[in-house]
Each structure stands twice: as C-alpha cells, then as structure tokens.
Amino acid sequence: MAAVSLRRVLLAALVVVGAAFGLLKAEAGERTPVPQPVKPAAAEKCVADTQFMRRNHMKMLLHQRDETVHEGIRTKQFSLANCVSCHAVKGADGKPVAYSDPKHFCRTCHSYAAVRVDCFECHASRPEEKAKAANASDSSHDPALSALSAHVAEMKK
Amino acid sequence: MSDGGNDMIAPDRRALLKSAVGLATTTIAPGVTLYAFGVTQAGAKPADQPVTSAKRWGLLIDINKCPPGCDKCVTACSEENGWKSSGHPETDAQWIRKVTLRDPRTGAKREAPAMCQHCASPPCVDVCPTGASFKRADGIVLVDKHICIGCRYCMMACPYKARSFVHEEHDDQKVEAPRGKGTVESCTFCVSRVDAGRIPACVEACAAKAGAAMTFGDLNDPASDVSKALAAGASAQIRADLGLDPGVRYRNL
Numbered sequence: 001m002a003a004v005s006l007r008r009v010l011l012a013a014l015v016v017v018g019a020a021f022g023l024l025k026a027e028a029g030e031r032t033p034v035p036q037p038v039k040p041a042a043a044e045k046c047v048a049d050t051q052f053m054r055r056n057h058m059k060m061l062l063h064q065r066d067e068t069v070h071e072g073i074r075t076k077q078f079s080l081a082n083c084v085s086c087h088a089v090k091g092a093d094g095k096p097v098a099y100s101d102p103k104h105f106c107r108t109c110h111s112y113a114a115v116r117v118d119c120f121e122c123h124a125s126r127p128e129e130k131a132k133a134a135n136a137s138d139s140s141h142d143p144a145l146s147a148l149s150a151h152v153a154e155m156k157k
Numbered sequence: 158m159s160d161g162g163n164d165m166i167a168p169d170r171r172a173l174l175k176s177a178v179g180l181a182t183t184t185i186a187p188g189v190t191l192y193a194f195g196v197t198q199a200g201a202k203p204a205d206q207p208v209t210s211a212k213r214w215g216l217l218i219d220i221n222k223c224p225p226g227c228d229k230c231v232t233a234c235s236e237e238n239g240w241k242s243s244g245h246p247e248t249d250a251q252w253i254r255k256v257t258l259r260d261p262r263t264g265a266k267r268e269a270p271a272m273c274q275h276c277a278s279p280p281c282v283d284v285c286p287t288g289a290s291f292k293r294a295d296g297i298v299l300v301d302k303h304i305c306i307g308c309r310y311c312m313m314a315c316p317y318k319a320r321s322f323v324h325e326e327h328d329d330q331k332v333e334a335p336r337g338k339g340t341v342e343s344c345t346f347c348v349s350r351v352d353a354g355r356i357p358a359c360v361e362a363c364a365a366k367a368g369a370a371m372t373f374g375d376l377n378d379p380a381s382d383v384s385k386a387l388a389a390g391a392s393a394q395i396r397a398d399l400g401l402d403p404g405v406r407y408r409n410l
Contacts, residue, residue: 067207069299069301069303070291070293070301071207071208071294072202072207072208072293072348072352073207074204074349074352074353075205085332098328100328121338122327122330122335122336123330124330124331124332125328127332
C-alpha cells in the first residue's frame, strides 16, 4: 500500500514538475496533460509504425541489443545509436541535448510515466560531433539525412 | 642504411622480407590518408547476418617493427573507444598498453603492445557468474555490459591483466563504444569496425603512422594477410604453456 501511494505522490510531483518545465502541454479543450515528444524535423516516419513504436520500442531495443552484442547483427532499424541520432533535440546552443537535459527525446514520456532507463550511463545520448550537422539540421536537403530517410523507407518495404 | 655490424638491422630486414604484406602496407603508408588504404579486410559480412565460427579473428604483432617509446596504437585505441587516464594509474583502463620486456641476463629490452589476447579457451569466460563474459562465434572475446554485474572475477582470471573496471561515471562516450561505471571492459578488436569490414583502430594507426607492426585478419583463412604472415615465419603466444590458444601472436618476442 505504502509503495502504491508513494508512487502516486511521485507521479503527481513529476507531473507538476514536468508542467512547470513546460514539458506537458495540455491541448486546448483536453483535460489531461500528455507528454509531447518532439517530432524529428528531418524525417516523416519512425523506423516502424508510430503506434507500434510507442508500445514496443523497449522490446525492439532489447532484442536488437542481444543480437548485436552476441551475434554481430548490425541492422540499422532498431539500433539505439540510430534512434539517438534521428531523434536528437536541439538545445538553446543549437547542439543536440544530452540525456541529462529534460528535453531529451527519450525522457519526454519516461519522466511523465516515471520510467527510469540506465542506457545512457554507457551509451552516447546524442550523435557524435561529426554527425551533428546531419541530425540537428532543419533542412531536408542534407545528403546524409536523405540517405537515412531513403534507408528507412527501404526497411519498411 | 648500410649493413654494417649493427645486429639490430638484420632481424628487422629478415622480418620485413618474411611478411611481404606488411612491406606493401608500409611503403604505401606515408602521406596517405587513413581512408585511402587498408581500412577493409576481405569479406565483410552483410549487416543482417550473424557472425559464424567460419572466421577466427587474430592479430600478429612483429616486435621488431615496434619502435621504443611509440604509442600510436595506444592513442588510436583511446581515441576510438573514448577512454583516457583518470590520473589514477592503478585503476586506469587497460584496453591496450605498451609493456617493456627485459631479459634479466643480458639486460636487453623490447617493447610490445599488450591487450586482450582473444583466447580460444578464455579463462575470463569460464569464471563469469552471469554469462556476461563471452566469446563470439568468430573468436572475439567480449563483455556484454548489459549483463555484467561488475564482480571482476574475470579480471582476476585473466593471465594477461587485459581487463579493467570502470570506476568513474562518464558522459562523453563514443557512439560506437558505450562504456559506463560499474562494468568490466577490455579490447574488443574494435568489434563494430570489424563487423563493418574494417580493421581495428590500433592496427590502422600502426600501419599509417608507425612501423606497421600489426597484421589483423582471419586465422581460419589461409589466404588472409595474417595467416600468410604467420605462415612465413616463427611466432609466439604469450604464456603458451597455459594452453589458452590466444588469437594474438607475437613475432621476434
């Protein structure tokens, strides 16, 4: 019981803190604030159906993790490095924010739902400098991005 | 250079003659950018295929071509994998280091790079209680850091002191080389590069900026650079008496 109510309190606190940070935008007319993950400017679609990704991204990531580490399978579709690169969110300085920043894509929902992942204790939470231009750019003319989008489109066929 | 009585020259030349492959690399190397040569090994596998035991990755290091004081392989590894000295040598990362070998009788000194020897029968794998320490089908010995609980048995089991524990938190990791506090790590033969058909960063740097002392490749393929170089002359395994069959071999040790 104690655990449950503590969780409630924590959740409520998180929602308040989140709202204070402007993370949770209540749409006009909606009563419940929901997290609003930033949509990457550079791509139209995720690596799989958006609804599927919302529900199953953790399963896909863990599956990919085992296949990559133990079997050397290095497909791009569910690679964590790939998520981080396409979903990079620019901070005030124009550079992609790290996981320590509440604006990081992988934190928007997690903070809201009180999920804590340890992935970024080891994994880089933003693309490497050299790849930065490609991922943080607003233009869709970037060749690297077009290549990535083309690749994603191909994966979906 | 003359042949004069300098007995250091003779073994050098012999080694060069023996490994024609190394010679080709060294002569092309000066002034050529990294990407222009040697970044591929034959037969990169498709990204969606698992590695198999058809290959066994190995490395031959010719100590005669390893100049004293040179640490190009070490700095290349550190840059590639994002580790650096924390200022506490006793807990520093041990992906690769230069060791000095001294013959106590003659006082003769040699230097050699030492790293995970990627044993065929790795003791670190035997002792791991969680299965985090494992050998990939293609012979690369790794830590699955997702499973590692940081107990460090593998560090004690390794006769080469090739593993180290991450003591500090990090937030500047390389995308290709995740690493974090509380887990054990060691040389991975730059596994993500190898999977992409490239050679390890140390081997590439040694060929481009130093003596081209390192030859990387598939030990199972008689036509690979490393197999040909091994076939061309004697080589040694460190602590061969332990019967671990390391994938890293040394020449002129």
